[in-house]
Structures are given as C-alpha cells and as structure tokens.
Amino acid sequence: MNKFEKFSFDGDRTAYPNKKADGSLDIDLSSHKYIKVWQGPNHPGITGNMAVELTVCGDEVVEAKTHVGYLHRGFEKLMERRRYIQNCPLVCRVSVPEPDYNEFNYSTCVENLAGISVPDKALWLRTLALEMARLQGYLMWIGGAAGTLGFGTVGQWSNYLRDLVLDRFEELTGGRIYHIYILIGGVRNDIPVGFKQRMLDNLREIEGFMKDIRKVLFDNYVFKKRTIGLGIIEPEWIYPYGIVGPNARAAGSLNDVRKDYPYGKYSELDFEVKTSKQSDIYARAYLRYEELLTDIDLIKQILDKMPDGGEFMANIPNVFNLEIPAGETYVRSECTRGEYGYYMVSDGSGFPRRVNVRGPSYTHAVALLERMLINANIADVAQIMVSLHTYPPEIER
Amino acid sequence: MGIIKDIVSPFAVWKHFFKEPVTIKDPLNRIAAPRYRGFHQNDISQCIGCGTCEAICENEAIDLVAVAQTKNGDSGLRPRVDYGRCCWCALCVDVCTTGSLKLSNAYTWVDTDGDNFRFTPGIDLKPWDSLKDGYTKAKGLELYPLERMPMQHLHAHQRDNSFIEIMKGYSKEEAMAEADRCVSCGICVAACPAHMGIPEYIKAIREDNLEKGLQIMYQTNPLVEICGRICTHKCETVCSVGHRGEPLSIRWLKRYIADQVPATDYYRVLNQDKVEKNSRKVAIVGAGPAGLSAAYYLSKLGYQITIFEKLAQAGGMMRYGIPEYRLPYDQLDKDINYILSLGVEINYNTTIGTNVTMDELHANFDIVYVATGLHEGRSTRIPGTEHANVYQAIELLRKITENKPIEVAEKIVVIGGGNVAMDITRSLARLQKQKYGKVQTIATSLETEDIMPADREEVIEAREEGAIINPGWGPREIKILNNKIQGLKVVQCISVFDENKRFNPKFDESVENFFEADMIVESIGQGMNLSFLTEKYAEQLEKDSRGRILVDTLTYQSSLPWLFFGGDIIEGPDVIHSVANGHKAAKGIDNYLNSIQK
C-alpha cells in the first residue's frame, strides 16, 4: 500500500487531472473544477516572503508552483563589486536566521584561496558561534512548525528560548541578528567574562523547556494525527532532488557535513548523527528536536574544551589591498537545513570573480516542494513546507 | 494506552500558567550588551580624517565632510554617517587608524523624516555621545599589519669602522609586504613638502610596476634615490598607520623603486613626452638639491640651464654634508647624472664673485636662481672655541667627503643634537675605530633625549656603534691646558624653549659635568654666506627684520624679478624642502617668463 494512501483520504483520490500528450497536466481552469489559490507572499502560512501557486481540486492540490524572487537582492552580483573584506557584512544577510554559516563559508573560501591559516582559538569560537546559530535556528523552527498547526503556545516558548540565545550572541558578537563575527582570518573577539556561566544557565533553562515541549508537542494526539504519515520523502528521492540535512536524515540517509567533511573543531567533539526511517513530517520534526538536544550538548562540550586566551585572529594582509590569486574552491558546512555551500572563483584581483551560494532550500523549496505538494490537502501545504525548513532568501539570494 | 498518554500529556502546558511571565518590564529603556554595535561615536580630537572608514564602508554610508581647520597630519575632514546606508558591521571601527571611531550601545532612533538620518558623529551632538559601552576594536584584531617590515642592515660590528652603506634596501618581497600595509589615505601627501604622490607609488609597488612608480615620483621629486635614503620623512610622522602602530617606511619604499630601476632605464622610463627646447636661459647658483630640482623641472620645460657650482662635484650638502654610510656617492650620482643627461650644463669649481660675477649672470641669463645653501658652521662662542682643535662639523664632513686627512683625536666631544651632529659623531666614531680600534666620542646637546631634533634611529645606531650620546647639557667652557684641549665643561640644561616656544635655554648651574676630550666639534647649526651677491644687489633685495631675504612663498621670486632664491637659505635645512622649493621656483620662473613675454 502506498504510504500516501494510508492516512489521508483512504485512497479516494479522484482529483488527478488527466495528462496531455506532452506529459503536462490537463487542467482547464474554466471548467470550474479547479481553482487557483495563492499561498503567499503575504500569508501567515508561508515561510518568509515567497509564494506557492496551488491549483486545487476540492481540498486537494493537483499542481503546485513555487514562486520566489520577492527577496532577491542580487548578492552574487553585489559581491563581485566589493572587496573581499567588504563582503563579510554582506554575506550574512543571505540567510537571516543563521547568518553565521554564511560568514563561516565565505571566510573559509577566502582563507582557502589566499592560504591564510586560522588560529586554533578562532576555530573553537567559530564552532561555538555555528552551534549557537544552529540552536536558535532549530528553536525558531520548532516554534514555527507548531505555530503553523495553530499551536501558538509552543511558538511563544521557543521564541523566548531563542531570545535567550540571541542575548548570548549579542554579548559575544555585538549583534542580535547579524553577528558579523567570523571575519577572514578568524573571529572578531574573544568570549566575554562570565559568558560561559550565563550560557550554561540559558542552556539549562532551554533543556527544561525542551522537556515540556517533548510532552506537549511530540506526545500530542493532534500533532501526531496531523503529521504522521504525511509529507513523506521517499529515500530514493534524496539524490535526484538534492535533499540534504535533516530532511535527508529523516529519510534514512546518514549524511552530515559535520561528520563527513569535518570543519571547525567538530572532529574533536563527541556527537552522534541522528537518523530516522519514517521520513514523514513527524519524523523530521522529532529529528530536529533530537538534534537540538545534541546542539545543547555540543555547546557544553565546546565551552568545556575551549582554551582560555590565545590568538583569535590570524595575521592577515592589509584588507584594503587583499588580492587573491586566481583559483576556485567550494566550502560546505552543515546548517540546520543541511549542506550550505559557497563556491568562489577568484581572478587575482581584489574582488571575487564570482561567489555562488548553494542554500539547501534551493532544491527543497522549489523542485522538492512542488513534488511533495501534489495530492496534499490544502490545509497541509504550510505544514509540509515548514517541515522542509525552507528559507526563501537563500533560494534567490 | 499510547493514545491516552498523547491526549493527557499536552495538558502539561498549564504548568506554565502558574509561572511568572518572562516579559521584560520596560523594553523601551533596555540597555544593550556592552559590546553591542549601536550608533557611532567619534572622538573628534583624535580623529585625523584619514578616510579609512570611508574606504572600508561597503555601503558608501560614510562620507568625509569638511569640518575643522586643517592641521598637520589631519585632513580636516570628519566622517559623516548615513543611517540610510549603514549596516552596523563596525568594519569602520576595526580599521580606524586612530581608534577614535567607535559604536556605542545605543540603538533607538526613530524619526519621521528619512533625511534626518545623516549625522557627523562627535560634531552633531547625540544623546549617546556620553555612553561608555559599545563596540570597540578588540585587542588582537587587526585588519592591516601594524608592524613595519624590518630592513636588512649591517650590524654594529660590521659597520662601525667603514663607510659602507648601512641599510641594504628592501627585497621585492619585503617591499611588497611593506607596501601592502598602506591604507592609501593620502594624509602623507600634504605633509610632504614636495607633495609626492605617495599612495600612488606605493600602489605601483604593490602592482610591481616600478617604472610607473618612478614616473609618479619624478613628477614632484627628481632626487628619489637621495630622498629614499636621507629624507626627513615628514610623511612617516603623520602616517595614519603610525597612530596605532609603526608608520609605513615610505622613505624606504621610495628607495626601493629607485634602486630597482637601473640608471640606464631612467631616460626611457621618464622621458616619454617630448620636450620642446626654447631659447630661454636660466642660471642656477649651487648644485645642491634645490638647484638640481629647479634644473630638472626647468629643463623639462625646455629651458637651457647652466649650473654654477663652487665645489668639484655636484650635490651640495647631500654630498658634502651627509656621510657615505647613509648616502653612497654612486647613488647620489645616479640621480644627478640623470638630471645632467637632460642637457643641464654644470660649471664646477666656479665661485660667483670670483670666477664669474653676478652682473655677468644677470646679463647673460634671463633668470638667476640662487640656492647656495647653508655651508657656514655656527659657533657656540663659549670660551675656548677659537682653539685649533675645535672644529665645525660641516667642515669636517666636507673634508671626509673630499678624502682630505683629518686629525682624529682619541677623545672627541660633539656639541649638538641634530642630525648633522649625529652624522659627524658617527663619522668620527668610524674614523676612531679605524685609527684606534675603539670609539671614544661623546655627543652632547642642550635638548634632553626626548626632544632631541635628531632622528630616533640615528641616536640608536650611533649608540650601537659605540658613541656616547649624553644630551641635556649646556656647554660652558672648553678647558684648555697648555694649548691642549682637556675637555668640555657643561651644566645641566633644564629647559630649552620658553613658554612662547622661543629658544631661551635655562640652566641649573649647580649640576656640572665635564667631558674629557682632545678635540671638540661644534654642530649647532649652519649659516649662509651671501657675500657673492655684492652690495649692489643685496641692497635692492627686501629682507625681513632678522635679515632673511624675502621671497614670494609660491614662486620664490625675490624683489628683484630676475633673481630667485631657494634651497636651505629660504627653507630647511632639509633635502625635501629644497627639492620642493626648487620645483616651485621652476614653476615660478616659468610663469614669470611666460607672463613678461606676453
């Protein structure tokens, strides 16, 4: 039995449109059988500023089309006319919830191409910042996922918890949202006095709330009803659709950039890659919940293992005149949504020739989402989309 | 069972109903973290308007606006921030050369008019100006190297008995690394008397286009080899990088360019535009830096130049005043020969008044440019200075250059704290080392060490070479016994300048000291000798109250229109000033001649 059929309309699916000779769907809107519904860009059930154009028959989606570009600023173009150092504040804007991955990838690209080696302490601090970013990203996601189902309570809590992490970010980096902490050659500052204790206090509070969220959200009859068996990603889709991160791990894949291509200080940290076989919305949510707990553990480990003092910035050449020999490189890191990559081409000048951002949402939110929404209930569209954890700015940049 | 658990357990939310809300009571007055990147503050008195903040700003949010009276090393500009552009990345704080710019942790600014979001921090007063917390550059974060690239040089034991040049010059890698430190602010350009295009030629080094660098340098200075070695580098004093670190070694970079382009290439590199020769003739008296500089630029303008030089070789004080270990003669000749190769005629061993008269010059040339320099030593006029073993530094240096024998005594005292004093001290120390195998030279000056006019590195190197620098003493008397100098009696000098910054030394007569010496060298300054002008012309020249010749500050034209003055006798003593006023005089001469011809 098909997994789709098991939990939804008991196989009563009459809404499939016929196919035309060329393979496209035969949808005649003037037949009044189908209507078009736009979800977004101004819509509470959409992640960020994007839109999904749904052709529905009754309650069922027969065709979905992702529309992006509402947040397009042309980063890749803008980067070409800024010096290498000047791009550091720019790149973090590509992905608002987790800017640090952009900073890390960008800086690492430049360091690779220019042959700058980063001090050990800086690697620890970078790992700390990345894990904190992941923590707040997941917290925000959990709130959003619960909120999409009308469960505002969890959304309220998790946003509060995220604010706690943002407070620590503010203390560490001087910014709440855009940290611009990771620069070419290292990081911008050491951890402040008393940071560790405050961070641990926050982590304790987050853990306390997480226990409640476990009870309230994951042991919830309605939540389970709404999510189990829905929005399934077949394991064989992983490579054709370029699925990465928790979405792929929930489908049984074990790929995690942190383990496979260790960067920062991950090789010295002790953690497990969580995986699941169910591959439905619930499995993905629960996987993220587990990863969140792993993050808390990782942050504790980092704080314990981080050496006191030490250089946090390499001796870099004058940034005004920094020119990088011609070459190209690709750097990836594991963000909350999966493999986040930067492809950089330099041409020997002081400006990058081309920077290409490979955001995981690029494949998740367009090709995969369009595929997954077919035959979904119209009320589940937001839910499926949120479960993919897509983020529009990294699609269009 | 699972279903019942799933239905019951969500009611755990109600636990939180009984807990205190976590809301911040007064969010409007919440203070941000101590490091928060909020609104800009600028310490106006520290800021020099170097514009690195403007250069780093990727959003073009920072603009430099004129606010203050320009002073030395301060462009008179201050950054204005446009909060319609700013992204609070604080890169401007990280690159600020003086550390004057910082971000406070204030973050609330609400306005109904979008045009109001532009302000000049520190000048437009804002409520957050007094905030202490905020983002400042962390210790250990530098976006450009603060340490100077050291130059290979001879160690004290290798150099203290010879006149081989000490500084070896930069290799290509070193020069590139040093040039890389430049932040291209351009503050140095104004400080340089010749206003050389310093950031541009440093950029040429980075681009490894040394010929272009040479062209840039020759636009304002035709004595680059020389200036690359012995310039007083006013540029480095004001260098913006020097505010928090070591200034760029601009002088050495200049030398690097000049060194790397072989003399044979000079003509090809620098003479790319054809010069039309005209029939106007200019006589230049003195082949020192001012004379050579004027000769170069005048000949570039097509004039026919004749230089009259009293001594046997060209170069003036550069050759006869500066020891060879600082400025080797072959390098000096490189610059001079290039100028001469442009068709400049030079008459050596020609003294005005003796071999040729001013009247003849006036008759035969359109213009006479006088740049005879300061070649007369000044005396302290304390008792004993008339003794034969009391010398003037300038004479001794000339003798050393001319390879004339000098009676080097075993114990020498040099009076003076300037660069010339250091030159003669170190030259004599070398001669002592050659002759006696050890150095017993003491240099003493009125000024204490912190205000000594000599360059810091000169003092350090002199000490490395074994000379004793003991400043802060006022000479009182040269003790002579049996017509043989015993030494110099000095008293402690408390202050050199009075409150009006005028030279007015005060002494503490109770603290005395005595430097033993067989030979005493005075090096407290030089004077000029303008006797060749003869009374006929001297009378016609306007002079100021202290007897200095008055010239137009831009054209260096004196009250006799055909007579121009320049060099140390007007400004200085200093090579770069001479070069600069030689250049200006050349332009002045050209303008003047063009104007009278019309």
Add this chain to the structure above:
Amino acid sequence: MGEKILYAFISVFLTINYGFLLNGLIRKIYARVGRRHGIPFYQMYIDLLKSLALRTNIRHGVMFYLGPVFRFTGGIGLFLFMPVIFGSELFANFSFSGDLLLLLSFQFFGTLGMALGASESGHPNSAIGVTRGLAQMTAVEVPFVMALMAIAVQYQSISLHEIVAAQQGGITNWTLFTNPLAVVAGMLAVLGSFMRPPFDVVLAPQEIPIGPPTEYHSNYMVYLQSNRAIYPLAKSILIMNLFFGGATSFGEMMLKTFLVIMWSVFVGVSFPRFRVEQSIRWFLGIPLIIGVLAIVYVQFFLN
C-alpha cells in the same frame, strides 16, 4: 411585552459587556500560558472603537453586508431565547417562546449568513473557510443534537425553561449527574463551536484561508467581533442550562459560563488544530457514540 423588550435590551447589553471582558480575560490566560502578559483585558473595546473609526470601507454587495448582520443576529437570537438566570424576570429573555429546536436553528443561522456574505466577497480564501466551517459545523451538531435529544427525552420537554427548572433543587439534580453520558457527549461536541484548537481550522490563518472574515473590516468587523463576544457566551449559557443546572444569580451565571468557556480554553491551549476532515471524523466518532449511548441510556434506564 414592552418591558420584556426593555429587559432583553438590558440583559443583552450586560451580557455583551461581560462577553467582551471574558474574551479579554481568556486572551490573558492564553498569554500567561505562553509566559507573557498579553493585551489589557479591556483591549476588545478599543479594537471595536478603532474598527468603527475607519474612514473608508469596501463593500461587495448586499449579502456581504448582511453576512455579519446575520452572524450577529444568530448570536443575539441564540441568547434571546434562553433563560439566562433562572427565576429572574430581567434575564429570562424570551425563553418562554423558544425551545431547543429554535436555538438549534439559530446556531446555524449565523454560520449560513456568514457563508453567503463571505462568498459574496469573492475571495477564494473566504469560500474555502466557509466550506470548512459549514462542514465542521454540521459534524459538530450531530453529537450535540444527540446530547440534546437525550436531555429532551430525559426531561420530556424541549423547552429550555422547563429543563432548567427540572434541574433545580440541589447539585445532584443537574444533568451532569443524572445523565452524565449526555453531558460528556455535549461537552465534547461543544468544543467544536468555540473556534479554538483543535477545531479552529475554519479561522486558521496558516492553513490557507484566514477564514470567512478575510475581507471584513471596519463596521463589519464590529459586528463580527460583537458576535465573538456574545455567541460563545450564549452557547455556554445554553450548556449551563442544559447540563449544569442553570443559574439563579448573575454571579452564578458568570462563574458557570466562565468555567464552560474555560473548558474549551483548557483544551485549546494544549493542542494544535485538526484538519477539517479529521475533526469531522473525530466528532462523528467518540462524541457521537457517547451521544447515542446517552439516548440509549435515557431511553432504557431513566424512563
């Protein structure tokens, strides 16, 4: 009759204000569970005023205008044909002339009116929301009617006044204790009409439609909001009368209705929302079975 009308006005006025304050209070309770303070409890009044103060509005035809009016009428009508306080002349309303069947039709009246109005706006989200609303409403009514029938059979009356009267004289006389199955069925069913999770997919902003009110604003919004104050209250008065022995004083009414509404809040805070066909299935599941059991129970054990 004249003074009856006057009394009705007074009681509507008093209850509607109570409804507003109750709504504010509930939102504060919601906020407290989310660990925050929430809006001031009088915020509903300001919102009303603000909506009235809008200078322009957009109409989409007569039905668009009548939709909220119907909806409001549904709430008021439900309220007016019930005894609010047993034995009080002031709060007796027109209960003498109404019976349970009339009340049932009033429940639908508002929703149907809304359906017409919202469809008139032409917004697809409104239409989807209305379809969902009607579908769910129908499903809710089934177990609720079962409970009603059980009670009607139990008390041999379809007059609410008589039903309340029959429950007087001690807490054990309440339907809660005389016919617990009907109460359970009714209380489960009534969750569906308070527009709180898990049964608020009609108004769910995230799941495509914002629901029927998508296009409503300004004074239309005022009607809808007033209905939001009175309808749940009327509904809980009905529940109170049916199951919990009615009220003999204003204070008792306030307490009992608050508790009834708190029941929906109690559930609503703890759960996300069902999809519409899931809630239909749910209502037609356990509550319906219990409702049937209640009738069986009444039929065979009480009589």
Add this chain to the structure above:
Amino acid sequence: MSLEDLYRKTTISPDGEEFEINPIEDYFCTDKPEEVKPVQNILEKFYNWARSESIWILGFGTGCGAIEMRPLMTPRFDAYRYGIQWRPTPRQANLLIISGYLSTKTLKRVIRVYEQMQNPKYVMALGSCTINGGMYFDSYNTIKRLDYYLPVDVYVAGCMPRPEALLAGVVKLKTLIKTGMAEGANDYANRFDWYKTNQKAVILNWDMPDYNW
C-alpha cells in the same frame, strides 16, 4: 496573476450559459482613492486615541526585518501589552511594516496590500534599506527610498532594528496618531498620481490595474 487575466473575456457558466466578464470591473474597484479629511473635533480626538491604542499590524514579512517581529510578539517583548496585534489580512490591518529592503517584485505586492488597507493606515519603515537603500544601495532589484512609493509615517534606524527599537517606533507612531499627524492615507490619495508615476517607473511588469482596492 498575469496580464491576460485582466482582459475582457467570455466564459461559459456551469449551466452552459455564455457571459462576458471584465475582470477590471468585476474584481477590482475602479475609483481613485479619495482623501477623507478628518473633522477636527472631540470625537476625532477620541477616535485617534482608539486608533493609537489598537494597532493591527499586517503580518507581511517583506524583508529580513520580519525576523525581529516574532520576538516582538512573543514573551520577551510582548507587544500585545501596547495594544499591538497581528492581522493576516490587509483589510483589517492598520499598520504596514516594511521590514527592510523591498525588491521591486515585492514592492508590487506591497502596493496592492497597502491599497487594500483602509484609511487611516500607517506605514512604518524599518532599517537603512527603506531610508536610502542600505546595504543594497547598488542593487538592481531593490528600491532605495520608500517614501517615493508609499507615504511613510515612521522610520526606525537599524539593520535590523532590535525589537526594542521597533517598539519605540510604534510608540512614536502612537503619538503621531494621537496628535493627528499620521495622515499617510490621505497623503497617498492626494498625491496619488505622483506615487503612481514613481511606482510605475520601477515596476517593470505593471500587470495590475491602476485602481485596485
């Protein structure tokens, strides 16, 4: 929505009846917005107070500033205390927050959204991007100053402005409303042609009717 959808066309109803529809007339209003001059009396002052104490924000995250709106509405900052609430539909919203940069594609939607809001309506602009382009001053796809396209009542500086600054912006807006200075909707109606010209100058694909609220 494409241009063809706006053309007059003939459709067949489910009953087989043929009829002509003109989308512009049927689906959109075709009147220019009108200025509704407030009568300055005590009632208007009372209304202004009510307007200022009940601000409904449209939940449209147009740019990255949307990220700070969640903390604003959640326990830490709890803007509900200030009478601020969330509305998912423009019809019911009073305050449109332009959270940062606006790409031209979003600008088009924002204009539609703004026009669907009812008078009085307010616009709050967050961040550098709305003032003078911000980080994206040289981007080919974002507008640089918002007040050429929509009447802006309050600007909040920052990138992004913190929730506290956002609250301060709302507090400022409240005082503006109370004093009757926040008349952006009337300004928009007044200078409608000017705004339209500016909007059309940057929106390359103007496939929407001119008057469409």
Add this chain to the structure above:
Amino acid sequence: MFQKIIEKINLKYPIDVVSKKSDKLMFLTVHKNTAVNTVQYLKDDLGFKHLVLLTAVDFLEQGKFQLTYLLNNPDIKIDIGVRVLIERESATMESAHSLWPTIATYQRELREMFGIDFPDSPGVNDEFILEGWNNTPPYRRDFDTKAFAANFYHQRNSRENNDPSAHMKKNLYPNE
C-alpha cells in the same frame, strides 16, 4: 583516488585541464559536447550522484562562460567540479534535466541571470526570480548594477567623496 577517476573518465571522454584543490576537491575542464555525458558517466558509473550545484562564471574578457557542475560522491566523500567553457555569444548548453529533476531549477536561474539557454529544459523560459526584466541579464559582467541602480531608482543624496589628500591640497596648498 583522483588519478584513478581521471583515468577512467579519460578512457571515455577527453579532459582538457585538471586542477586539484585538495584531497577532497578537484576541478576538470571538459568539452562542451561531451560535458553532459561526462557528468552522466560520473553520476551513473562513478557514484557521483549528489549534484551540489550548477552555476556559471562570466569570463567577459575571454568571451566565455564557464559552467560548473559540482558533483559529490557521498560514499567516498569527494567532490569533482566539471567545468565547461561555452561561447558567451548566444550561449547555449545541453540540458541535463534528465539526470536530476532539480537541475531544471538551476538551468532556469542561469537562463534568467546569465542568459544561457538550455533548450528542452522544463520551464526554462519562465520567469524565476526577476519580474519583467528587460535589460542585460544581471549576473553578466557587463551589467553595471551600481550605475543601473543610480539611474533607475530614486536615491537620497549619497556621498560627496571628499578624498583626504585632495581636500588637503585644496585647503593647504591650493596653488601648488
């Protein structure tokens, strides 16, 4: 590791340039005609089944676009970037959408942002990010975004560009 892969590919398709970046990353340049085949070979036979990205680089000076198919082998955890140089004038490339469904999205973006055509790729001509764009494709090097922004959008007065040295010249030695 890389050596073996190169040898294997070379047996079937010619490789122009090989540049190895690290033990994990290598770039190959292949011919335009065999590019998609090479990519397919890498995917099907050599286990490079994860398409990391497809993007283009504009080498305006050489008149070429470089397309980079970055492929990842998740089993041995190495990446190979397959580079193809195509003519900038009327740039066209064979579509690879039969290999990965997602690649159609990349190709759609490249069509819009660089003006590189991929005939037969599904929806390649649909607008993706931009709306009504009628200028040079914006990611091309010859499109000057700053000039465009300055002309096209209203801006407040921006900076006046006071250069310190020029300003000092004006104030300190204006006539020299």
